[in-house]
Structure formats: structure tokens, C-alpha cells
Amino acid sequence: MIRRIFTTLAAIFVFATPSISEELKLAVTTSFHNSGLSDILLPALFEDTGIEAQLLVVGTGQALRLGQAGDVDAILVHSRAAEDAFIAAGFATHRREIMYNDFVLIGPAADPAQAGQAHNVTEALWAVSSGAAPFVSRGDDSGTHKREASLWENAGIQPETADWYRATGSGMGAALNTAAGIDAYILSDRASWLNFGNKAGLLLVFEGDEALFNQYAYLPINPELHPHAKSDLAAQLENWLTSERAQSLIDAYEIDGEKLFTFNATR
């Protein structure tokens, strides 16, 4: 009896992995995926080119590592300094700017640190550093985390040792969940924030500083380093991402009536 169950199940399940058409592996940041834009772009991409882009949703740090190891064919990330280092090391052939959105400072609805009244992001962070409420950091070496660190540095604050600073070491959504749980301030990309389902007592308290500008760039993996990388598919994807079709989709994408991304690729 047991033998029969096993053989039947084995016959059904083991290794029935069908391989289909043109697949390309693309490592993207959580902020991009959580925005919901990928759900709009991927079907259109498939329709136009027949390419099935398989997304690996990870932090920028891990995306770069996957690219470095040759485990993905291209990456879409948002951390200029890390991208430049990546290209300098020869892991990618070039970077192509696709679009941008911005970061926003989220905080408790009552805004106990009065960060909402700041004139720029530096003032806002000074206000947060008063410690009136905790600040949750991604702490995962992601693009958002790197941006947050540079903003603190520009403001002349070293928050890592402060008791109001909580580094979670998690993705954007998990970090937002943490912030919602303890009524803390947090730096988030706008897309993730708008798409976040568990806002609880949090509100957007500061936005609009140019220093919060968030550029997404596309980097195809260097085929000389990883000959198996599907560089022709990666090139097709790059062409499509910078096409008019992609532009109209990106610029038209809204959540709750708010525009999220601005297309800025140069053709």
C-alpha cells in the first residue's frame, strides 16, 4: 500500500520541470517590485518581445552579488556609487538610467519630532535625531539603506549607536511593518510606501527634497565574464525598457491617484 502511494506520487511529481521559451533572470530591488510596477511591465514585455523576465526580488546588495556571480542576466537597482563600482570591476558592461522616483520620510501621525516642519531633509533628520521617537533603518545594505546612510552623513549625524536607532536588517516591507509596530520614523521609497498595506498609525511626514531623488538603473551582466549570461536577451530588454511603450506605461502608473515613477532614459 505505502509502496504504491510512493510510486504513484513519485511518478506525478519528480522532476517535471518544463523549460519554456525565452527566459531571462533579472535581479530587482524590493522597492521596485513592491511598487507593483513590475506587474504592469512584465506582461507588456512578454507581449512585445516574447521575453519572460523572471524577477529575483532582493536588496541592492544581494542583487549585485547575484550579478557578480553570474546567477542573473541583468540587474535593476538604485544605488549610484555601488553601480559605478560594479561596472569598474567589470561585472557589467554599462549602466542605463531608466526612471526615478523619490524617497519619503515616514513617521508617526502625531510627528513627535516635528520633522514635518523641516525645510530640507537635513533639518528633518536633525529633528528625528532628537530621539522623540525611534527610527527604523533597513540595515541590509540595500539601495535605500545606502541612501539613508549618506543622508545621515550629510546631516553630520552618526546614528548607529543611538538608542532610538533600530537597524532591522530586513526588506522594505518588513522594515515598514516594524516601524508601524513601534510608531517609528523610517525612510522609504515612495512606491513601497503607497503600496504598503499595513500603514497603521504612520503618515508621510517629509518629502520633496532633491536629495531624496531615487534613480533606477539597468545593468546587463558582462558576457565576457559570464559567457552563459543571456546578453542578447538582456540587450532586448534594455531596448524595451527605454522604448516609448515602456515610457508610457511607467509614466502612467499611479497608486491612489499619485504618480510614482518618472521615465528619464535617454534614447
Place this chain on the structure above:
Amino acid sequence: MVKALFPLTLKEASVKRRGKTLAGPIDLALNRDGITIVMGPNGAGKTTLLRMMHGIDRLSTGSVTWAVPDTVARAQQAFVFQTPVILRRTVLENLAYPLHLIGMAKKEAEKRALQACADIGLSGHEGLRATRLSGGEKQKLALARALIRNPQVLFLDEPCANLDGPSTREIEALLNQAKLRDTGIIMSTHSIGQAQRLANTVIFMHKGALVEHSPSSVFFETPQTPQATAFLKGDILE
């Protein structure tokens, strides 16, 4: 016809475990002679003697040899334990198991198992889980399973120690039948009555040593040693 196993020869054979001698050293030559009964008080080394003859207890010294090579001899023996080892299978599967092991065809094995089942009066219970049988039925099953390959030698270690009168009677009847089919039987018991009913030859053990080895008529009427005399009188041996 399979070559005869007997005589069985033990030379200086002993079994020690953790520095303690369980039995031996024993010198003994045994011919096929119906039923040989190993007697002696508890702890005399009866079980160990049987197990080393059968080859399932490793010898510490000496040798146990049959008239044929060991591998041939082992295939012609069977052992019934004091507490029967019952496989977690049906009665029929228990009986057929030794036959499957030697690669007998399923049909033939089943036929023989069915016959054996009838011989021990368990017809109609073939499909029953053997672990659910009573103590007496389990021991009969173990005996029938031991006999199913028609061994030349059958060892039994106190097979009736935990059984009631009727069950003991049935086991003894089965043993007498086996004896008539020329199966050499070597069996331990501490029951003097059972020994008198069954024995052709008696081996008497005390404190791990072989004390007396004689035909049953001689042993029961004129025991040669003070230990055997005391044992038969019902004294407690120390």
C-alpha cells in the same frame, strides 16, 4: 539426501562477556539421538550452551564444529527462543518468512505455510496479525516457523517456561512428531517432569560447566554426580 550434521563437537568452548564466563570451557561430542535435554538450575549456562552450539553467540575460546562446513550446518538448523520472536506480520507471513529468505517461489512457500498453519491448529487464522496471538499460540507459531525449512537440528530454549499445561502438551506433541521425522532436537528446560517425558539424552549443567552427559535412563535412575543427585531430589543448588 543432505549430508548428516552430527556428530557435533565442542572443544574447550566458552563464552565470556565483560570478563564474566557465562559458560565453559566445555568439551562435548553429541550424536543424533532423538531429543537431547539440557538441564540445570537457573544461571547454569543452558541458554548460552544452546546459543554457542547454534553459532549465534561468539565464542571466547575453543571451537564448535559439525561434520559439515559451518555455512552448510547453519542452513540446516533452527532456534526457538524462550520468548518467541514474532514478526509484525500475519500468521501466514511469519511462517513463510524463512522460505522467502532462501528464495522459494511465492506460491510454494504459501502452500507450505498453509500446511504448517494447519499442523499447529491455527487454520482460519492465517490472516491474523501474529502479534495478537496468545502466548501459547505464539510459541507454537515460532516452533512451526522453525520447522518449516525441515532443519536437521532444532534448538529450543525453555520453550514452555511461560506456558500453561494444555499449551505445553501441544508443544511436546509437536516435538515428538518432529523427532519421528528424524529432526535432531536439543532443548533446555528446568522442568524435571518435561525432561523425563521427552529426553533420550541428558546434559546436566551447573555454574557454566558441563557436569553430566548420559542417556536419560541412566541420568534419572543413577545420576553420577552429587550436583545432579541433589537437583533431581529437588534441593537448591548453589
Place this chain on the structure above:
Amino acid sequence: MGDIWEGLRAAAWLLISFDADLYEITLRSLRVTVSALFISCLIAMPLGALLVLRRFWARRFVIAMLNALMGLPPVVVGLVVYLMLSRSGPFGVLNLLFTPTAMIIAQVVIITPLIASITHQALRDLWSEYHDLLISLNTSLGQRVRTLLWDGRRNLLTAALAGFGRAIGEVGAIMVVGGNIDHATRVLTTAIALETGKGDFAMALGLGMVLIGLAVTVNLTIHWLTGTERAGRW
């Protein structure tokens, strides 16, 4: 409390509406886990039996290792399997990373020690019961292994179900080696992690309910098929 209620409603709605994605990822969860379980059993059960039957020099060491590996954090297994299967790793040319096969490999590594250990414990008791008889009957090693595995099958089923439970609910390792790619390697657990990350607790909980339901269904089905409940134990 509200979230839990919402989760139940989401689960019910997912099931009633025959959500295609849900069926896809549920089926993939089952496929990956059952494949891993099948392979693990093939490795672990004979291994467990051999550990009972053979007194080789490293036996104690292997048993201790199995027990230690049972507590291995899945994410570490995931990382090691990732490094092995990565394009830059020793088995990169096989191109298995981010496929269901990679997830199966990781799960095999995770549950094989568990199944082997439970098998070893169960068969050790059975062997002490059978020892004298099987020695007396002059059985070969292969015959002993087969006899123990067959007669201990009910306990082995428990071992297999424990392995199934650990594999179906596992997320750390398969997230790393599978990558949670939609329509390719997304399974129930990684989908739950994803929805939690989006803050969509109702959907996450709904998927969780489906996962629990699946585990319960599989357990009940196996018990029913083998009649363990009706016929009692040996």
C-alpha cells in the same frame, strides 16, 4: 483579531474563486516537497537501517552528526546550496539555481537527517526485538534491511510525515535557492513571506491557512489510506 478574521476570509475567497495563481503555487509546493521527501526517504531510510545493523567505526559519529544536522538552520542550508549551484560555484554549469530542482535539493539536505534519525530510533527498537531471530535465520544484510524497513513501515510513515511537515513549511532555504520567482519557483511559504513584506497580512494569512489545510489534508489522507487509525498499532 481583525487581521486573523480577514485572513480567514481571504483564504476562503482564494479557494472559492479558484484563484489560478493559488492553485499553481500550491501545486508547486506539493511537487517540490513530495519530490524532496521521496528522494530523502530513499536515502535516509536505508541509511537509518544500516546505522542500526552495522557496527562500523564512524557509526556513533554519523548518528551524532545526524542529530546535530536536524537542528541545522534552513537558511544556512540554502546559502550552502546556493554557493554550490551558483554560476561561480562548483556545480554552476548545471544551471540549476533558481529552479524547482534547486529547491528540491535544499529540502533533501534539510529533511534527510531528520528522517534518518527518526528511522534509526524506530528501527533500533525493532532490531532489538528481531535480532536473535534474524541472526538465527542466517539473513544477509540486505534481507535484514528489507525486513526492518518493511515491518517498521508504520514508524517510517511517521518519519516521512515529519519530513513532509518540515519541508512544506520551510521558507529560508528555498527563498535563497529558488528566488521566489513568480510562475517559476514561487511556493506557498515564499508567497507568504512576500505578502507579509508588502504588509498585506490578510493575503499572507490566507495563504497560511491554505498551507495548514494542505498539511492537514495530506496527513489525514495518508493515515486514512494506510488505515493506521482504524486498525490500531501492531
